[in-house]
Amino acid sequence: MLFIDRPGWLHKLHPFTKLVLLLLSAALAYLTGLSIGSLSLLLAACLLLIISGGIFSVSAKMVIRIFLPLILFMVPIHGLLNPANTTEIFSFHGIVFYREGLFFALKTLMQLGVVISASLAFVFTTHPADLITAVSHASGSISIGYLLGFPLLLLESMRERVVTIQNAQRARGLEIDGNIFRRFTSLGPLLFPLLIGSIVGIEQRSIALEVRGFKIHGPKTSLRLVPDSLLQKLSRRLMLTLAVILPMLHFFR
């Protein structure tokens, strides 16, 4: 589970409010043709969201882990090889970097940055059980809520299981470190037990749910309350409207 249990205003928001915020961020980043300047402002707003939500340090680690390889690949590839490249910025021992490719890489990375930071703000501050409860209340079906939220609950146990499987195979002499070829060949013995275990686990969990009356029709008691407010409901509608209208305005302009 990626959820970080901390008191913060972002944690108190209804899961749907955060989801709609994520949707609006993605729509603004990808569908409204924002310039690099506007994207910088949007990225700064996402950063502010993360800092004020008290999840900056953990989000920063995750962002660096995701972005470092992307930057290392995208900047040189587009800077050197983008088909739109025409304006030379600088050259180094005959290797020429172009403005168009670098701008394209920068814009793509900023768009990704917006979506990833908004996603992290959602997953780090939303308990999966809150999401399941909220979806169940909204859809009137606990099955749909469980179906959507359950993968988030599984992440932590899968991570622990990966470590156990790694240990079990290393104890039988499997080398999982070293060169790429060795790492690649060690994937099968690591992934196979994980995959089979997950399939068996899903089957067992569904049986365990069935035998405890999960699918009984009729009213059910919920011990978990997900607070909502009129202000949040209104802001969700406003954000949803913006997420639809702004891309349309851009498209028809």
Added chain:
Amino acid sequence: MTIRIKNISFSYPDGSRALHNLSLTIETGECVAITGHNGSGKTTLVKHLNGLLKPDNGDVLVNDSNTKACKTGQLARQVALLFQNPDDQICKQTVRDEIAFGPKNLGFEKDKINLLVEVSLALFDLVQYKNHNPHDLGYSERKRTAMASIVAMDSPVLIFDEPTAGLDHLEIELLLKVFEKLQRENKTIIVISHDVDFIAENMDRTITLANGEKIFDGPVRNLFQDDSLLARCGLLAPQMVQLSKSCKLPSAALSPQEFISLVQD
């Protein structure tokens, strides 16, 4: 193959202390049980013996080699470890391939692998399943497959984490026969178990942990006769010991045979 553990301490990254200033020696050919309540540090301790974990302080020496300087893959030649859940390790399409997995990783010759696999299949009564997919078998067959794959590695030290869990009494008898064979080959057997009856009847020495510290190391009989020690470890006395006490026998029996001879005396 002597294992020397010298004043090791270990804490997990979340800060929880798992082992504290623990020392012990296990000599070649010993049959040792490690017991204690859940979370006492048993599995953490054995993970130090094959280098899966390295101590924060102190040293673990396997045949005078410090595990800090060795990879788990190298140590697997010396110390084989069976995990509790067989499904955490089964990764091949047939029982035979699964058993051959460890020996192949250790780089044994083809003939030796074939021999080790055949012996292990026979030892664990798996010959009829050798071409079956392990995942099509029941839990106890999968457990026996996992145990056979560890035995096939031919390591001088074998560690079994909860080997009796999920096995019926016939399968436990089969396991005991395997232990007898391994002992005849002068291999060291280390068993982590909560099964006090199994330990009382079949193990020579017990190491008992509580909250990451060693609180007992000695003959099985001494542990199971000491009620206060058992209470500290969160363990119950074996049924035969309880029965002996209820019958006010002069000493505690560890097995049904011992109980009968005490009653007859």
